[in-house]
Amino acid sequence: MFTMLWSRLFIPTLRENPAEAEVISHQLLLRGGYIRQLGAGIYNYLYLAQRSLLKVQAIVREEMDAIGAQEFYLPALNPAEVWQESGRYDVMGDNMFRLKDRFGRPLCLGMTHEEVMTSVARGEIRSYKQLPQIWYQIQTKFRDEPRPKSGLLRVRQFIMKDSYSFDLAPEGLDVSYEKHRIAYCRIFDRCGLEYVAVEAHSGAMGGSQSQEFMVATNAGEDYVVSCKQTGYAANLEKAVSRPVPPAAPDDAAALEPAEVHTPDQKTIDEVSAFLKVHPTAIMKSLVLIADGKPFLAVLRGDHQLSETKFQTATGCQEFRPAHPEEARELLGANVGSLGPIGIKNMPVLIDEALKGRKNLVCGANKDDYHLINATPGEDFEGAWHDLRQVAEGDTEITTGAPLEVRKCVEIGHIFKLGYKYSHSMGLNVLDHSGAEVPVIMGSYGIGIERVLCAAVELFSDANGMSLPVSIAPFEVVLTPVKIADASLREAGDKLYADLKAAGVDVLYDDRELSPGVKFKDADLVGIPFRVNIGKKLASGMLELVNRRTKEMVEIPAAEAVDYIKKAICAARPTSSH
């Protein structure tokens, strides 16, 4: 049967870029006829996208099944009660889509499925003998993103593989977590991605360990700090580093703080220029209101406060910079002249990069005045924390090797949840001794569309996308240069049938178009191999073109199936994990 005829398929390619598309994957998926937008952050996945996404899902299934995970399918439509039990009905706020049924009962659309999975488990799992379990599903998730953007990268409805592990004890969780880590490496390897697994911030949700799988691309919204030499990699939120050393050595003498008049010098740069002191010898003092209480954070002048690290240090749920009036009321001076000396009415947090520093400049808590010769730990006290965000130019913390900061997109996340849901929702089992104990859980996600987007972002050129053979909608496209030519058509028909019979995923471009159009289309939609059937057929030869390398080899028509199968096989990404 001739089913995969390009002339019969709906592949609406566009010659021009739709105006709304900014990032590469968005542009190419639209132009390639993979997707069409229905609304902000809501997309139709057309035939090519669906084929690709199904291939991603098939790989995910194989690898999840391989670690003994069991596939479920849970509702996306959830009664509010389940989420109220865990407390996340409130925590999720506006990010959750909410609705009411005809009787006015509150429902919501699932953003993730910890609650539902836990509710299944607690009804049925009563004994340690039933543990461990790993359950997963591939399901549509809904998030009312404040700002959907970047095509399929940040959307309001998307497909996620999410799995959950249930173990009796932390050691068991370690095993389940490690199984997932390896499965994820295998999945992303097989999808042909270049990625890095990084330490991630576990959030305020009580997790102990978590890793994100990141793909470097300018379309990403996360920042990853990594070191080529040591292999260190971490989310910027959590990354640690050795800062760039101070521009000049500190004055080693034991000096007392002294006021200097600094009229209208408010920012670090202004003070630096006015006093002719490098920003690395100035301390910046930030007043922050965390969970309603004030804190003073002190950092080196050229450093940035890491919001996540501050949150971790204070254990607060939320925080914001103090309003100028609040700062004035608390410290007696306007923003721009604030400093840590003499502060009694709030905790002072000092960044570790200031450890051992002497005789620095800071605000005097008196308008238009700064202090010189201020020494942290002597002239003022505080709790030492790592508060600083890693900056360009910093080096690896133990070796001093160079670090780089790259924009990345998160394609997967593995997470040790701990007991959060077991406690809040009452998931307990009896252990060996007959005592009731809570189950320890893990949660593990993969953004299916993001895998496709990441592949497009990683592998494209001026002509279009160049998808890995494992997730491309077709493995090979057959292109008779002139379909009206009976001999070319016959050869094409035969090769199509033979490839089909050999299990090759082949698309037959039988359209009566000029070769240029067909070549351009094939390149645009990113099919890894193209077989040209043209003039050389007279001497029994075809051409096999590699989309990514643009390499072309002549192959004998009589043995074409073997050659093509070998090429596909050689190009298929594998995993060594």
Place this chain on the structure above:
RNA sequence: CGGGGCGUAGCGCAGUCUGGUAGCGCACCUGCCUUGGGCGCAGGGGGUCGCCAGUUCAAAUCUGGCCGCCCCGACCA
């Protein structure tokens, strides 16, 4: 939610300032021609100019309101 931009044929755009016949390229349909990188020629179809109200003899164009989409920011288990 704050800032900016856009909304005219399937796609990309002009026309809006200065009110008066709705246009261009690509795509699409028909015929001929052509077939190795988005052919050529000829003919043709397709639009409540985002929506509603107002001003006017007359509104794509001016005024007011609303809606939608994109970008920056805030936000992001």
